[in-house]
Amino acid sequence: xxxxxxxxxxxxxxxxxxxxxxxxxxxxxxxxxxxxxxxxxxxxxxxxxxxxxxxxxxxxxxxxxxxxxxxxxxxxxxxxxxxxxxxxxxxxxxxxxxxxxxxxxxxxxxxxxxxxxxxxxxxxxxxxxxxxxxxxxxxxxxxxxxxxxxxxxxxxxxxxxxxxxxxxxxxxxxxxxxxxxxxxxxxxxxxxxxxxxxxxxxxxxxxxxxxxxxxxxxxxxxxxxxxxxxxxxxxxxxxxxxxxxxxxxxxxxxx
Numbered sequence: 001x002x003x004x005x006x007x008x009x010x011x012x013x014x015x016x017x018x019x020x021x022x023x024x025x026x027x028x029x030x031x032x033x034x035x036x037x038x039x040x041x042x043x044x045x046x047x048x049x050x051x052x053x054x055x056x057x058x059x060x061x062x063x064x065x066x067x068x069x070x071x072x073x074x075x076x077x078x079x080x081x082x083x084x085x086x087x088x089x090x091x092x093x094x095x096x097x098x099x100x101x102x103x104x105x106x107x108x109x110x111x112x113x114x115x116x117x118x119x120x121x122x123x124x125x126x127x128x129x130x131x132x133x134x135x136x137x138x139x140x141x142x143x144x145x146x147x148x149x150x151x152x153x154x155x156x157x158x159x160x161x162x163x164x165x166x167x168x169x170x171x172x173x174x175x176x177x178x179x180x181x182x183x184x185x186x187x188x189x190x191x192x193x194x195x196x197x198x199x200x201x202x203x204x205x206x207x208x209x210x211x212x213x214x215x216x217x218x219x220x221x222x223x224x225x226x227x228x229x230x231x232x233x234x235x236x237x238x239x240x241x242x243x244x245x246x247x248x249x250x251x252x253x254x255x
Contacts, residue, residue: 004122006143006244009151011163017143017244020251025119027126028112031105033234035113035227038105048097054090057081110227111254117230118250121198126237132196133172134239135165142166143242149205157211161197169196169239173216195232197239200225200246222249 002023008014059072059081072082080086105113120126122141127134142164151157161167173196179185180192196216201207203221211219218229230238 004141004143005139006145007164008145009147009156009160009163011160011165014145017247019122019141020247022115022250022254023119023122023141025112025115027120027123027236028116029234029236031109031113032117032120032227032231032236034103034105035110035117036231036234037103038110039226039228041102044101046097046099048095048099049091054088055082113227114225114230114254117227117236118225118254120236121230121238121240121242123237127239128237130235130237130239131172132237132239133168135168138165141240141242141247143244143247146202146244148241149201149207149243149245151210152206154210154213157207157214161214164241166197166239166241170214170216172196177215195238197241198229199241201243202245222246222253 002019003016004019005013006015006017057072057074059074061070061072062068064070068078069080071080071086073079074081081089083089084092124140127140144160144164148160151160158167158170161170173194176194178192180189184190194216195218196214197218199207199211199217199219200222201219203223208219211217220229230236230240232238
C-alpha cells in the first residue's frame, strides 16, 4: 500500500499515512468530462419564448393581386407582422422550454469518474498540467494533520500555505482574475475567476470560514466532493489538500 508524508501546520513532515486504494485508480479523462458535464447541465434552467410571442396581432393578408407578398400586414399601414421575417414577428425555430438539455451519466461511470479524479490529485504531472504552481519539494497527494481544521484565522491559513509551499497558487489565482469578454459582463458575471486549492476537511470545521475568502479556494467535506470540484472545467488534477481524517474517510467510498 502506497504511503505519503503528513505535514504539520508549521510545514514540516510529522509522519506518514497509508493511502486508500482509490489513489491507485487509473486516469479516465473521458468519464471525468462526462460526469462534470452531467453536473453542470443538471443546473440548467428552461429557456425559450412564450407560446404566442409575436403572434398577438390582428394583422391579415391583403390577398393576391396587389403586387406584394401575401403575408399578414397591420391594418393601419403596410408593415408586415406575425411571420418570422417581419420585425416583431414570431421566431422561426425557437428553443423549446420543454426540451431536456441535461447530459446523462451512468451511476457506475459516475463513481469511477470520482475515483479517477481523486487519484489524479496525487499525480504531479496532471496537477502541473492544470497550471497549478507549487514548490518542487511538495509531495502529492498533499496531506495535512487534523490540527489544520482548527485554524480560525485566515492569516494563520496563509502562514500554513506558505510553509507547505503552495501559496504561489493562491497568488496565481488572484492575479488571473480578468474581465469577461462578451455580454456576460453585463449579466452578473463580470469577472472570470481562476480555481486554486481544494481543501477537504471535516464538516463544520473552522477551516470552512478561515479559508473560504482566499482566491480560488474551495473548502468541502469528503461527503461533498464531486468531479466538478476535483476537475474544474472537466480537467482533472486540481491541487488538493487532504486532512488525515479526510484520507481515512475515503476508504471504501465511491465503490
